[in-house]
Amino acid sequence: xxxxxxxxxxxSVQEGRISILNCDYTNSMFDxxxxxxxxxxxxxxxxxxxxxxxDKNEDGRFTVFLNKSAxxxxxxxVPSQPGDSAVYFCAATAGGTSYGKLTFGxxxxxxxxx
Amino acid sequence: ExxxxxxxxxxxxxxxxxxxxxxxxxxxxxxxxxxxxxxxQGPQFIFQYYREEENGRGNFPPRFSGLQFPNYSxxxxxxxxxxDDSALYLCASWATGYGNQPQHFGDGTRLSIL
Numbered sequence: 600x601x602x603x604x605x606x607x608x609x610x611s612v613q614e615g616r617i618s619i620l621n622c623d624y625t626n627s628m629f630d631x632x633x634x635x636x637x638x639x640x641x642x643x644x645x646x647x648x649x650x651x652x653x654d655k656n657e658d659g660r661f662t663v664f665l666n667k668s669a670x671x672x673x674x675x676x677v678p679s680q681p682g683d684s685a686v687y688f689c690a691a692t693a694g695g696t697s698y699g700k701l702t703f704g705x706x707x708x709x710x711x712x713x
Numbered sequence: 714e715x716x717x718x719x720x721x722x723x724x725x726x727x728x729x730x731x732x733x734x735x736x737x738x739x740x741x742x743x744x745x746x747x748x749x750x751x752x753x754q755g756p757q758f759i760f761q762y763y764r765e766e767e768n769g770r771g772n773f774p775p776r777f778s779g780l781q782f783p784n785y786s787x788x789x790x791x792x793x794x795x796x797d798d799s800a801l802y803l804c805a806s807w808a809t810g811y812g813n814q815p816q817h818f819g820d821g822t823r824l825s826i827l
Contacts, residue, residue: 603755631813642717642803642818643756650813688755694813699746700769701805701816703755 602626603691605704612711618676620707622689625670629691633701634663634674637686646687647674679711715740717819719804725825726794734789734822736804744809745787746816747779750801762787763809791824799826 604623612618620634630651635643649656649663649672656663662675676683686708690701718737726732738745744763748756758771762781776792785806791798801823805816 633815635818640820642719642820645815645817648813648815690755692813698813699744699761699763699807699809699816700758700771701746701748701756702758705753705755 601705602629603689603702603704605687605689605707607707608705609708609710612679612709614681614711614713615678618674618679618683618709618711620674620676620687620689620709622672622674622704623670624672624691624702626691626693626702627670628693629702630694631692631698632663632665632672633690633692634661635688635690636683637688637706643688676709679709681711681713684709684711717742717804717806717817719802719819719822721822722820723823723825725827727827728794728796730794731790731792732794732824734791734802734804734824736787736789736806736819738785738787738804738806739817742806742808742817743785744807745781745785746805747787747789748803748805749773750803750821752800756803759789794826796826799824 633648634646637643686706690703746761747759750756760770765781780788801821803821805818
């Protein structure tokens, strides 16, 4: 039962262009969503999050969009840089006493070419 | 501010053995979660600890157990190791009681079962 899905295993983008990473979820109880970046031999690094009361959150080059009706979120990176090349995971959790259990997607490998 | 640290970095065990992995949470964080990440997959939630008690568990058998200490550091213990236990084990920490916030991860322990 894959409650969080990242359907694109990989994405290749030219430096300076926009990278768009997508994520779908099935559990309507999820109300907090996060994106993490992971380099080899390192743990996941938090990038940006969004609560279900919002539909957009920005932090510098990173913007996350949430479409609750479609149960879909996306991460936009503009402009993309070679240092952004990593595995990106989306994660979701339900609030209240269920907060803490993050459910992750399978990850998308982003490669940004100079 | 000290981040989440895990030890050891790598570990090799044989089937049937027992293992203990350790985690020091980030300064100011009182809650710890453990995750298992198999190759090519997203992290899977094992359990979380708050106030030295387990207060959430994923779909893992009882041979996976944990402890949290008064200083909020934590241990993950796995008994009767199986080949499928080979994975990256990640620890994450955050501060409960401050609303939705991101979990911060350590770099993990790579466990190999021979």
